[in-house]
Amino acid sequence: xxxxxxxxxxxxxxxxxxxxxxxxxxxxxxxxxxxxxxxxxxxxxxxxxxxxxxxxxxxxxxxxxxxxxxxxxxxxxxxxxxxxxxxxxxxxxxxxxxxxxxxxxxxxxxxxxxxxxxxxxxxxxxxxxxxxxxxxxxxxxxxxxxxxxxxxxxxxxxxxxxxxxxxxxxxxxxxxxxxxxxxxxxxxxx
Numbered sequence: 448x449x450x451x452x453x454x455x456x457x458x459x460x461x462x463x464x465x466x467x468x469x470x471x472x473x474x475x476x477x478x479x480x481x482x483x484x485x486x487x488x489x490x491x492x493x494x495x496x497x498x499x500x501x502x503x504x505x506x507x508x509x510x511x512x513x514x515x516x517x518x519x520x521x522x523x524x525x526x527x528x529x530x531x532x533x534x535x536x537x538x539x540x541x542x543x544x545x546x547x548x549x550x551x552x553x554x555x556x557x558x559x560x561x562x563x564x565x566x567x568x569x570x571x572x573x574x575x576x577x578x579x580x581x582x583x584x585x586x587x588x589x590x591x592x593x594x595x596x597x598x599x600x601x602x603x604x605x606x607x608x609x610x611x612x613x614x615x616x617x618x619x620x621x622x623x624x625x626x627x628x629x630x631x632x633x634x635x636x637x
Contacts, residue, residue, distance in 0.1 A: 457547055476505050478624040480517035480532040481601050481617070489617060491528055500527070512537045512546070528606035529587070534625050535598045544573060547593035550600045551575055554589055561589050567611040570594070570622055576614070578607060585609065590618065597625050 483497055500521040506514050514535045521527040535548075537543040555561060561577040562585070568576040571594030579587035579602075587604035599622065608614040 455627075457487065475535075476503055476515045477517070479515045479534040479621065481530065481621050482517055482532070483519040483528070483530050485617060485621075486528065486530070486606065489608075489613060493527065494525070497521070497527070508535075510538060510542065512542065526605070529602075529604035531600075531602040532621075533600050534621075537596045537598065540593075541574070542594055543596050543598045544593040546598040547573060547575075547591055549602075550591050550598070554591075554600075559589070565607070567609065568614050568618075570618075571599075578609060579604065588614075590614075592622070594622075594626065599625055 477618060480503065482503075483491065483501065492532035497519070501517070503515070503517045503518050506516070508514055512535050514533060516529070517532045518538060519528070519530040534629070535546055537546060560580050561575075562580050563575060563577045565574070565576055568574075568590070574592035575589065576587040577589045578588070579589055587602065587607045587608050589600075589602055591600040601618070608617070
């Protein structure tokens with residue numbers, strides 16, 4: 448079951464590798480990240496102009512990896528959910544899973560308490576599904592995975608899922624797009 452929470456994450460949630468150069472956004476980039484509009488069918492009540500609080504970018508990282516990063520962050524007084532999503536393709540499977548591990552460590556080092564619930568959802572070569580909790584109460588989700596040469600992470604605050612069926616309905620189309628051969632600027636095979 449998905450639930451709406453009034454809690455908002457208080458701190459920056461990830462440590463991101465420095466980019467070597469920004470590239471222009473492509474319309475297809477949105478297919479590779481979870482976006483706020485995709486939460487509307489699950490009960491996210493968004494204003495008509497919610498796109499004004501979205502940002503999306505595609506970068507090439509120093510090792511040649513490609514990252515597509517999305518963030519939805521509205522002013523706190525609006526009481527809207529927070530959403531961060533990043534998809535990366537790497538030169539190797541090992542590099543993808545190292546990024547997965549680093550993202551999980553970065554989220555936790557930001558002071559986030561994660562209640563791991565891998566019984567709710569699993570995907571890829573390795574994954575983590577968790578509830579973000581404060582004072583024992585859930586307020587969001589952390590999901591991350593690595594599969595082949597890709598890694599992916601979602602941090603959701605002030606809105607959360609604790610039901611695997613609903614989460615899968617939301618996230619699997621994005622994960623299937625990431626698995627596709629149409630990944631923009633996919634790092635070529637070694």
